[in-house]
Each structure stands twice: as C-alpha cells, then as structure tokens.
Amino acid sequence: MQSILVVGGAGYIGSHMVKYLDRAGYRVVVLDNLSTGHADAVRYGELIVGDMADSELLDRLFRSHRFDAVMHFAAFSLVGESVGNPGKYYRNNVANTLNLLDAMVRHQVRHFVFSSTAATFGEPQSDRIDESHPQKPINPYGRSKLMVEHLLADYDAAYGLKSVCLRYFNAAGADPEGELGERHNPETHLIPLVLQAASGRRSHIHVFGTDYDTPDGSCLRDYIHVQDLCSAHQLALQWLQARQQSQQFNLGNGDGYSVLDVIETARTVTGQQIPVLIEDRRAGDPARLIADATFAHQHLGWKPEYPALEDMIAHAWHWEQSI
Numbered sequence: 001m002q003s004i005l006v007v008g009g010a011g012y013i014g015s016h017m018v019k020y021l022d023r024a025g026y027r028v029v030v031l032d033n034l035s036t037g038h039a040d041a042v043r044y045g046e047l048i049v050g051d052m053a054d055s056e057l058l059d060r061l062f063r064s065h066r067f068d069a070v071m072h073f074a075a076f077s078l079v080g081e082s083v084g085n086p087g088k089y090y091r092n093n094v095a096n097t098l099n100l101l102d103a104m105v106r107h108q109v110r111h112f113v114f115s116s117t118a119a120t121f122g123e124p125q126s127d128r129i130d131e132s133h134p135q136k137p138i139n140p141y142g143r144s145k146l147m148v149e150h151l152l153a154d155y156d157a158a159y160g161l162k163s164v165c166l167r168y169f170n171a172a173g174a175d176p177e178g179e180l181g182e183r184h185n186p187e188t189h190l191i192p193l194v195l196q197a198a199s200g201r202r203s204h205i206h207v208f209g210t211d212y213d214t215p216d217g218s219c220l221r222d223y224i225h226v227q228d229l230c231s232a233h234q235l236a237l238q239w240l241q242a243r244q245q246s247q248q249f250n251l252g253n254g255d256g257y258s259v260l261d262v263i264e265t266a267r268t269v270t271g272q273q274i275p276v277l278i279e280d281r282r283a284g285d286p287a288r289l290i291a292d293a294t295f296a297h298q299h300l301g302w303k304p305e306y307p308a309l310e311d312m313i314a315h316a317w318h319w320e321q322s323i
C-alpha cells in the first residue's frame, strides 16, 4: 500500500483529495496547521496538526513514515489579499514550500505533486491557455506559485526531485456524496458566496466589475469540479511514478463562465432570488482565464466527470444547505 503525505489536507481541495486517495487504496497522512482548514474535514487517514515551516516536525514525520510521495495543497490563495499583503504570500507559499522540499531531499522522498494555478499566467494572450502560454502573473499570489514552479525545476536538476505542477483554473463544487465541501472563513470565492446569498445567509452578492472586455462585462473563469481535480491528481501521481519526469499540466474544462452567468445558473439550480450589487473591479483580477487542458487529456488520460457548471453548483448547494 502506498503512503502519501498530503500537506494542506484539511483545506477545501486537500480534504477531497484525502477522501479520494483513501477510497483508491492509499494510506494518507495529513499535515495541516489549520490556518484556513478544519480538523473535522479530515475524515480519512491521520491528521498531524503542524506547520510546514517547522523543520524539526518535518524531520520527525519523514523519519516515522516512509512516504512514497507528497501532495502539496498548503498555501494562501486569495488574489485580492495577496496584492495588499504580499509578504504573507511569499513567506508561506515560497519560503515554507522550500522548507518542505528541503525536508523531502533530506529524507529522499522524490515525488511531489504541486497545486499551481492559472494565476501564474496573468492576462491571457490567447482565448484558451495551454502549457506553452507565457507565464506573466499580475498579482503576488500568482508570482509566488510561479516561483515554486521555477524552484521545482532547479530541485529536479540538482537533487532528482521529480514533480508535477497542476495548474488549476477555478476549483468549484463539493463532494458528490455530500460529506465534504468548501468552508472558508471569511469566504471570498464566488460560488459559495452566491449560494450563501441564495440561502439567505447573505443579503446579496457583489459583482466586482462589469466593465471588462468580455461579452457581459464581468470576468470569465473556467470552473472545474473539485472531484475532477482529485482524479487528475491521482493520474498525475501515477504518471510521475511511471515516467520519472517532471511536468506541468493545465486543468480546466475549457469553458468560460462570467460572474453574471454563475449567478444566473445558481438562480436556476436553487430556485432562489439572488440579489446583485455591482461594485468596482477587485485588484489583481484578470478579465478572463480559460484553460486548454488537451495535454492533460492526452497524456494523463484525464476525463472530467462533472464538466457542467450546473453540477458543480448543485453539489455546492447541497453542501451549503447541510452546514
């Protein structure tokens, strides 16, 4: 049985990954400092509460377990916040990740799956973004993730640490079985906020900008179901172990939905009024981010199970009503 260390496994995407790995027959250990995650989101495997900045803890952890690979979800990940507080992002996302990688090198764990992001690309120069698209991030969050991509290339060359960087577009939805979902506090992501407005937990949803160069003036994003991210991670790990080659993959569905499209779809799914207030643009937001994930389809054999925005919103709505 393979043993995987999931760093950040108490968070939104990480907790779904832990369940997915457990179901797929892996042994899972989670390291999480619970800064944005929840202990009760770790329903499977073992939770160790601690910080990846703590080298002594990492040494103990790597000594007491024989990990076949590390999946790394731990980061701060809010675009707007990163513009106002860049040090927080570079410290946790870059310096602390470096600490984790150094521990892996010390303990000779050679396979690493990294949560990168569409935010490493910046303003797109083509309708859909594939792996050859230039990476020119326009906010500190995107730059922090791109720095890790660069240092992973250097750690492969120097120490033979092989990695897969998965550049997710906008993660959405919840566990189709209803056991897990997105629970950020404060919440800043569009879909959970829209659903809080639908359930009456909020009076309305703000739309950040309707003057972008897009069909309805609001930003376009490519939403990907969290469960489909999980399947991509497992395939990427298998690919890495078979090929022993570092690689980057973009993960999205290739469809751009505007903020107003998301609100309209949520009205249909929930049957609720969702009052809207138009606001100024939010700092650091690119107008459109849409993936070309052909490479992941071809090389990983990845096929999203829930590509429809309606399904993502329906699963998130089920979760919203259960909490």
Ligand SMILES: NC(=O)c1ccc[n+]([C@@H]2O[C@H](COP(=O)([O-])OP(=O)(O)OC[C@H]3O[C@@H](n4cnc5c(N)ncnc54)[C@H](O)[C@@H]3O)[C@@H](O)[C@H]2O)c1
Pocket (backbone or CB within 6 Å): 007, 008, 009, 010, 011, 012, 013, 014, 031, 032, 033, 034, 035, 036, 037, 038, 050, 051, 052, 053, 072, 073, 074, 075, 076, 077, 092, 096, 115, 116, 117, 118, 167, 168, 169, 170, 171, 172, 184
């Ligand atoms: N949510 C998205 O749409 C999206 C899109 C692209 C990339 N990503 C990336 O995916 C990853 C997971 O995102 P998420 O939405 O699940 O975020 P999240 O905030 O829900 O989860 C992150 C987890 O990491 C933990 N953590 C943070 N710093 C830590 C540290 N120093 N030591 C130990 N644990 C720490 C947090 O407590 C939390 O449980 C992040 O790296 C994020 O940048 C997310």
Ligand SMILES: O=c1ccn([C@@H]2O[C@H](COP(=O)(O)OP(=O)(O)O[C@H]3O[C@H](CO)[C@@H](O)[C@H](O)[C@H]3O)[C@@H](O)[C@H]2O)c(=O)[nH]1
Pocket (backbone or CB within 6 Å): 077, 078, 079, 117, 118, 119, 168, 169, 170, 171, 188, 189, 190, 191, 193, 205, 206, 207, 208, 209, 219, 220, 221, 259, 282, 285, 289
């Ligand atoms: O109350 C809100 C919240 C968001 N938005 C807009 O909705 C879109 C999506 O925003 P959000 O859900 O906050 O996600 P992003 O800022 O696009 O970032 C997500 O998606 C990125 C990849 O595309 C990841 O890297 C980030 O970690 C993840 O937070 C953006 O245009 C926002 O301006 C609103 O209009 N009103």
